[in-house]
Amino acid sequence: MTRYLARKITIYLLTFYVAVTIDWAIPRLMPGDPVDGLIARLHADSTASQELHGFFTESFELDQPLWKQYLNFWWGLLHGDLGPSIAYVGSSVSELIWAALPYTLALLIPAIVLSYLAGNRVGAMAARRKVLDNTVLPVAYVLTATPYVFLALLLAYFVAFQWELLPVSGAYDFSVQPAWNAEFARSFLSHWILPFLSLFLVSFGGWAIGMRNLIIYELEADYANYLQALGAPNRLVRKYAYSNAVLPQMTGLALALGVIVGGALVTEIVYGYPGVGSLLLTAIQNRDYFLLQGIFLFIIIGVLVANFVVDLLYVVVDPRTRTGLQGQQ
Amino acid sequence: MATRRKRRAVGAVALVVALTTVASLLAVGGAGAGSQSPFALPRAETLYVSGKQWGPYTNFNPLRPDYNTGTVGLVYETLFRYDPLKDKFIPWLATDGKWVGKTFKVTLRKGVAWNDGKPLTAADVKFTFQTGKLAGSQYSTMWKTGLSSVTTKGNVVSFNFSGTPNYQEWDFNLYSIPIVPRHIWSQYSATEITTGNTDDTSKQVGTGPFTYAAGAGGSQTLQYNRRSNWWATKALGERMPMKYFVDIHNTSNVASLQNFLQSKIDLSNNFFPGIDKQIGGKIVTYYKKAPYMLAANTAWLVPNTTKAPLSDRAFRRALAMSINIDRIVTADYGNIVSKANPTGLLPTWSKWIDKPQAAKLGFKYNVAGAKALLAANGYKDSDNDGYVENKNGSDINLRIIVPNGWSDWMTAIQIIADSTKAAGIKLTPAYPDFNGLVDERNSGKFDLVINNEKQIGNTPYTYYDYLFHLPIADSQTFANFSRFTQAGAAPWALTLKVNKLKSSNVVAAKKVHSQIQKYILEYLPAIPLWYNGMWAQYNTSVWTNFPTATGKGLQNTPSTWNGYLNMTGVDALANLKRNN
Numbered sequence: 001m002t003r004y005l006a007r008k009i010t011i012y013l014l015t016f017y018v019a020v021t022i023d024w025a026i027p028r029l030m031p032g033d034p035v036d037g038l039i040a041r042l043h044a045d046s047t048a049s050q051e052l053h054g055f056f057t058e059s060f061e062l063d064q065p066l067w068k069q070y071l072n073f074w075w076g077l078l079h080g081d082l083g084p085s086i087a088y089v090g091s092s093v094s095e096l097i098w099a100a101l102p103y104t105l106a107l108l109i110p111a112i113v114l115s116y117l118a119g120n121r122v123g124a125m126a127a128r129r130k131v132l133d134n135t136v137l138p139v140a141y142v143l144t145a146t147p148y149v150f151l152a153l154l155l156a157y158f159v160a161f162q163w164e165l166l167p168v169s170g171a172y173d174f175s176v177q178p179a180w181n182a183e184f185a186r187s188f189l190s191h192w193i194l195p196f197l198s199l200f201l202v203s204f205g206g207w208a209i210g211m212r213n214l215i216i217y218e219l220e221a222d223y224a225n226y227l228q229a230l231g232a233p234n235r236l237v238r239k240y241a242y243s244n245a246v247l248p249q250m251t252g253l254a255l256a257l258g259v260i261v262g263g264a265l266v267t268e269i270v271y272g273y274p275g276v277g278s279l280l281l282t283a284i285q286n287r288d289y290f291l292l293q294g295i296f297l298f299i300i301i302g303v304l305v306a307n308f309v310v311d312l313l314y315v316v317v318d319p320r321t322r323t324g325l326q327g328q329q
Numbered sequence: 330m331a332t333r334r335k336r337r338a339v340g341a342v343a344l345v346v347a348l349t350t351v352a353s354l355l356a357v358g359g360a361g362a363g364s365q366s367p368f369a370l371p372r373a374e375t376l377y378v379s380g381k382q383w384g385p386y387t388n389f390n391p392l393r394p395d396y397n398t399g400t401v402g403l404v405y406e407t408l409f410r411y412d413p414l415k416d417k418f419i420p421w422l423a424t425d426g427k428w429v430g431k432t433f434k435v436t437l438r439k440g441v442a443w444n445d446g447k448p449l450t451a452a453d454v455k456f457t458f459q460t461g462k463l464a465g466s467q468y469s470t471m472w473k474t475g476l477s478s479v480t481t482k483g484n485v486v487s488f489n490f491s492g493t494p495n496y497q498e499w500d501f502n503l504y505s506i507p508i509v510p511r512h513i514w515s516q517y518s519a520t521e522i523t524t525g526n527t528d529d530t531s532k533q534v535g536t537g538p539f540t541y542a543a544g545a546g547g548s549q550t551l552q553y554n555r556r557s558n559w560w561a562t563k564a565l566g567e568r569m570p571m572k573y574f575v576d577i578h579n580t581s582n583v584a585s586l587q588n589f590l591q592s593k594i595d596l597s598n599n600f601f602p603g604i605d606k607q608i609g610g611k612i613v614t615y616y617k618k619a620p621y622m623l624a625a626n627t628a629w630l631v632p633n634t635t636k637a638p639l640s641d642r643a644f645r646r647a648l649a650m651s652i653n654i655d656r657i658v659t660a661d662y663g664n665i666v667s668k669a670n671p672t673g674l675l676p677t678w679s680k681w682i683d684k685p686q687a688a689k690l691g692f693k694y695n696v697a698g699a700k701a702l703l704a705a706n707g708y709k710d711s712d713n714d715g716y717v718e719n720k721n722g723s724d725i726n727l728r729i730i731v732p733n734g735w736s737d738w739m740t741a742i743q744i745i746a747d748s749t750k751a752a753g754i755k756l757t758p759a760y761p762d763f764n765g766l767v768d769e770r771n772s773g774k775f776d777l778v779i780n781n782e783k784q785i786g787n788t789p790y791t792y793y794d795y796l797f798h799l800p801i802a803d804s805q806t807f808a809n810f811s812r813f814t815q816a817g818a819a820p821w822a823l824t825l826k827v828n829k830l831k832s833s834n835v836v837a838a839k840k841v842h843s844q845i846q847k848y849i850l851e852y853l854p855a856i857p858l859w860y861n862g863m864w865a866q867y868n869t870s871v872w873t874n875f876p877t878a879t880g881k882g883l884q885n886t887p888s889t890w891n892g893y894l895n896m897t898g899v900d901a902l903a904n905l906k907r908n909n
Contacts, residue, residue, distance in 0.1 A: 032764030033771075039806055040767045040782070041395060049807040055465045059524070088387040089395075090526035091546075096385065099547040161587060169584035170549045174377055174577055174593060175370040177543040177552060183368035272580025274385075274547040282384055287764045 001315075008311055012304055019304075023296040024073050027289040028066070034086045034287035035062065041286075060086060060290075073293070082294040087286035093294035096279060101298070103171055104275035106192065108264045111199035116253055119207025124242055126208065127215035136208060143205025148263035152198040152270040159194060167191050169272035195271045199263055203256065210252060214245035247318050254310040257303050370552070370573045373907060376872060378889045379577040379585050380598025380864065386544055386551045386578065390527040391507040391535075392460060394467055394891060398576035402894025403553055404535035405507035408435055408454070411500075411787050412897050413677045414623075414884045418500070418787075419897075422449065422508055422536060428831070431494060437484040441560040443510050443534045451481035456511035458488070465523035468506055470498065495828045497790040504787070504895055510534050536560065538569045538899070544576075551576045567903045571872070574902075576889065592870040598888050600864045602737060605663040613867045615887060616878050619664035622862030623886070627673045627792070628738075628781040629855040630729075630745070634811045635773060638719055639727070642815065642852050643706040649692040649856040650699035651752035652745050658859055661740045666859045672846045673796075673857030678789045680835075683843035690850035699752040708753075716755040726755045729777040730769065733760040738779055741858075771804045773812050780810060781861050784892065788832065793824040793845050796854045813854035820848040863888050874906040 035056045039049050057063050060083075061072060076083055082093035119140075126136040143151075160168035172178065172187040218224060218241035227237050265277030272278065276295055283291035381398040388396050391405040401407070408423040420426070425436040441449040458479050461468040475490040488499075513532050514522060521527060533541040538561065539553035553574040561567040577594060579585055585599045590607070601607075605621060608614055614621040632639040632648070639645060654668045671691025674682050703709075708717040708725075719725055729746060731738035739760055746756040756777065761769065769775040783795045797820040798808035805812065823845045830838045848854070865887035867875040874880070876887040876897075883904060885897035894902075 030764075032762075032768040034764065036767045036771050036804070036806065037764040040763075050802065051469060052465065052467065053804070053806060055524075059465075085387075088384055089393070089524055090390070090528075091385075091387040096387075096546070099385070103547075164591075168587050169580055172549065173369070174550050174575055174588075175372070175375065176368060177550065178548060179368070181368045187369075272584050274549060274578075278580065279385075279547070285763060 004315075008308065012308055016300065016304060019300045020077070020297060021070075023293055023300060024070060026296075027287070027292040030287060032287050034289060035060070037287055038086055038089065056086075056089075060084065062289075077297070082297070083290035085288055085291045087282055087288040087291060093290050096291060097276065097294055097298060100274060100276045100279045103273055104264060104268065104277065107195055107199060107268070107273070107275065108261065111196055111203065111264070112253075112257070112260055115200045115203035116207055116249075119204045120211045120246065120249060122204075123208035123211025124215050124238075124245070127212045127219070128238065133212070137212060140205040140208040140212075143201050144203075144209060145205075146202055148198060148202055149266045149270060151202055152195070152267045155194050155198055156270060166194050171274050191271075191273075195267050195273050198267045198270075199260065202263065203260055206256070207249065207252075210249055211245060214248060215241055218242075218245050247314075250310055250314060250317065254307045257306045261299055261303060370575065372871060374572040375575055376571040376573070376596065376902070376905065377575050377577060377594045378596045378598070379579055379588070379594050380596075381889045381891065382551070382576055382578045384578075385547045387528065387546060388526050389530065389533060389541075389545075390522075390525055391509060392457075392467070392522060393524065396891060397551055398889055398891075399539065399551070399553060399574065399894065401507040401891065402537065402899055403539040403574065404533055404537045404541060405509060406535065406537045407504050407507055407895045409503045410895050410897065410899070411504040413785050413787070413886065414897070416677065416680070416787075418504065421504075421895075422454075423503075426503065428494075431490040431492075433488040433490070433494070433499065435486045435488070437486065438560070438564065439484060440564065441536050442558070443536055444540050444556055445510075445534045447510065447512060449508070449536055450511075451484055451486045453511045454486045454508055455479045455481050456514065457506060457508045460509075460514075460522050463519040463523050465520065467523070468502065471495075471502055474498070493829045496831045497788040497828045500787050500832065501791070505892065507895075508536070538903075539574055542573070549578050551578070567900070569903055570905050570907065571902070589866065589868055592868050595868055595870075595872045596875065596887065596889065597866050597868070598864050598890055600737065600862075601866065603663060604866055605665050608866075611869045613869055613875060613877070615863075615865060615876055620658075620667040620860075620862065621665045622864060624667070624675050624677070624785070624860035625863035625888075625890075626781045626784045626861050627669050627675060628741075628779055628858045628861050629673060630858055631770075631778050631780050631810045631855045632853075633773060633775055633777070634813045634815060634854065636776060638708065638725060639776065640815070641706065643702060644708065645853045645856070646692055647699040647702040647706075647708075647752065648749060648754055649853055650695050650702065651749040651754055652856070652858070653694055653748035654858055655694070656748065657741045657744050661737055661744060662859075666862050669857035669859050671857060672849050673855070674789050674792060674846075675785055675860065677785060681789050681839065681842045683839070683846055686843060686846060687850060690847065692850075692853070692856075696751045699754075703753060710753055715750070715753065717753040724755075726757055727776040728759050729756045729779075730759050730761055730766055730775060731779050732763040732766050734762075742779065770810050771806055773805065778810065779858070780855075782807075785863070785896075788827075789842065790824065790827050793820070793827060796849060797821045797824050797845075809854075811854045813852070816848050816852050820845055820852075820854075823848075863890075863893070869908055871908055872905045873908045874904050876901045876904075 035053055038056060039052055061069065085091045085093050085096055088096060122136060126132045156168055159165050167190060171191050172184060176184045176187050178184060224237050224241055227240065265280055268275045268277030269281055276298065280295045283295060386397045389400060390396060391401045406422050408421060409426065410419040410421045412419055422438055422441060423435045424438045427434055437449065437451055437454065443449060460466055461472050475492050475494050476488060477491045478489045480487045480489065513534050517527065528545065530541050530545065538556055538559040540556050542552040542554040544551035555569050555572050579599065582599050582601060585594065585597060586601050588594050589597045608621060615623050632645055634640050658664060658666055658668055670682060670687060672682055672687050703717050707720045710717050711722060717725060729742045731742055742758040746758050749756050766778065770778050783791050795808045797813065799818060799821040801809065801812050801814065823841055827838065827841050830841065832838065863886065874883065876883045876885040878884065885901035886893045887901050888898055
């Protein structure tokens with residue numbers, strides 16, 4: 001067990017190091033000087049802008065050699081300092097991300113967990129009933145093939161714009177401010193439904209298809225036939241099939257996380273949802289090196305941690321992994 | 330057993346989901362807690378505006394020009410305001426300002442109080458202007474071009490200059506620099522003052538009609554509450570009719586248009602393509618007919634005058650003559666903009682435009698004329714591909730750029746490229762993203778770029794500076810993107826001369842203006858295309874009496890963009906009436 005964990009942790013740390021290094025390098029490969037853009041947006045008076053250029057370049061430490069910027073970056077990272085934002089001069093990257101993160105998590109976690117649970121459940125049911133299989137499967141195929149943005153746009157157009165059932169953008173009404181009261185909660189929920197649905201539906205389709213195919217495969221496996229031949233009740237057979245079918249799905253979850261996170265980012269942009277995705281867009285548009293790094297760092301950490309959790313869960317769920325571990329010891 | 334375990338697992342997962350949702354709500358809820366407003370603002374007492382704020386509400390610092398909506402105008406105020414439509418300075422925190430020799434003496438209004446109860450004093454004004462000396466200040470120019478000291482006596486502030494003051498720039502400062510309270514700001518460090526966010530909202534102490542109420546960082550709105558004892562109510566009878574002022578953070582123009590049409594926004598300063606088709610009924614604009622909006626700035630086609638053939642003024646003229654600007658105005662903008670004067674000066678500066686000269690020397694759309702001019706100057710189509718070649722026979726293919734996503738401009742350059750084709754000039758539209766474009770533009774790598782950075786204001790000096798500023802640096806960050814030097818130092822010398830002439834000195838000033846305009850018309854350092862609008866559309870379902878061209882006393886700047894509330898935007902707000 002310890003060896004298994006140690007090996008996993010080493011791999012994760014290595015991945016983290018490589019990902020973070022790429023994360024640092026990529027923004028700097030984009031054409032354009034972030035300080036020029038900043039000054040163009042500031043509309044400072046004429047002569048002042050020339051001086052400001054030097055001032056800002058120095059204050060962002062962009063005048064230092066690249067290797068030093070890279071070391072500074074790790075130094076800051078290890079001290080929990082993600083640096084200053086260029087797009088929003090005067091704010092730190094951490095405070096911007098912390099402000100946006102709750103919105104993204106409120107979308108992402110329910111969408112991932114609920115679509116996984118519901119998708120697997122419905123997929124398993126579809127595998128057993130012809131009527132369901134003929135209705136759910138095509139729908140699921142369409143859903144999973146739909147890009148997140150497209151579904152988001154469709155929902156926004158019909159539900160929010162044409163039928164005016166739900167608000168089209170933002171995370172709450174203009175008439176309320178984030179606060180602890182029923183008014184805000186109501187407003188927050190009504191704005192949350194559409195972006196949540198866009199994410200939920202697309203991943204739901206994928207899980208349902210996967211589960212349906214796996215269950216059919218498992219039910220045709222020898223152990224299932226053997227159980228049936230022994231006269232085991234259908235429910236028991238299905239339960240065993242489900243337990244086995246869930247394993248590849250869990251691996252799938254770990255793999256899909258990155259895609260879902262990406263989906264959440266574009267969905268936020270469609271709905272003007274003030275989460276990390278919208279922040280990322282601004283960061284890219286403004287060549288905000290530090291903000292970009294910071295956001296990617298959060299995504300990297302998020303995806304790695306989630307994968308690690310899945311790895312651990314695997315040990316719990318799949319007895320074979322456990323036996324394997326014991327064998328190693 | 331197994332089912333129970335599974336049920337427990339499902340239960341645990343549901344708990345996690347519920348917890349994260351609640352935790353997120355908590356975290357989000359915490360951000361704006363502590364405001365004393367009702368949970369949801371009453372619609373009839375709230376004015377909703379949008380169109381200024383595109384990023385989070387991070388910058389509460391009035392001394393940084395990218396401040397949050399309303400920071401200057403609603404919370405902090407300036408000594409004067411400037412009315413561009415009447416070309417008049419409005420005494421605001423000052424009751425009077427005049428030149429006595431090389432000293433500008435400002436008399437401060439009595440009875441003005443900060444919203445923490447302390448009185449506004451001459452020391453506050455002195456302190457504010459002295460922050461211009463700090464490194465990183467965006468108002469540093471005045472201290473390097475003549476302002477030598479600020480002294481106070483009672484409620485009179487004297488700004489002492491050495492040498493002839495830059496009158497035009499100084500006038501601009503008078504209505505642009507917001508006065509901050511010394512008793513609070515003296516505790517800030519130099520960096521906090523010049524580039525900090527000063528976002529401790531309990532310290533948003535201003536003299537203006539509103540106080541900060543809620544919204545910061547990623548919140549979608551910024552809310553201000555009306556202040557009960559604003560000085561202007563007593564002194565000038567001006568009172569804000571709305572109890573709450575809410576600015577909405579833009580996410581996209583499409584979303585803003587939706588909200589605007591659904592009456593969730595009263596005053597929108599967004600650019601809405603196709604808004605001309607919505608005008609009428611409850612949707613109102615400044616003018617009833619085209620161009621519907623006031624002009625806010627000029628969109629220029631900036632050529633790189635260091636590259637052939639754009640270095641040839643005859644070629645530039647032929648290029649200008651071959652552009653069908655009217656088609657851009659009608660097809661691209663649906664007539665919500667108007668064609669620019671050939672000098673590029675805004676309509677509000679009409680008194681400075683030498684009209685007979687502009688009529689005589691200005692370029693006009695004329696394809697045949699453009700062709701003839703090209704031919705006469707040695708640009709011929711020798712390989713019969715429909716496009717003229719350089720004098721040395723090499724192909725001409727100029728790249729014309731605008732920022733990606735600026736859809737109206739993207740269409741405009743397609744129209745431009747299409748219309749210059751008729752005269753045989755080959756242009757290729759390209760859409761780099763904003764920062765990439767700024768990089769090309771500043772470093773002089775571009776061929777042709779559209780730019781409208783200089784806004785309406787008290788003086789065309791800013792436009793002359795924009796066109797002729799010398800010397801040329803490796804990176805041109807704010808002016809003379811064309812890198813224009815072909816007329817020598819003369820136009821720049823004249824520009825400096827304009828800056829040093831008082832606006833009241835009309836006869837002398839007009840002569841210099843006319844001389845500079847001759848350079849614009851003859852050399853075309855940049856080609857004026859159209860006037861970009863002061864985008865403003867009003868949904869009158871809840872509020873009426875917005876600025877219009879015809880309403881009595883309603884000729885105000887209907888904008889919440891930075892710098893416009895301290896023109897006559899504040900009056901526009903004060904004039905509003907509830908629609909019953």
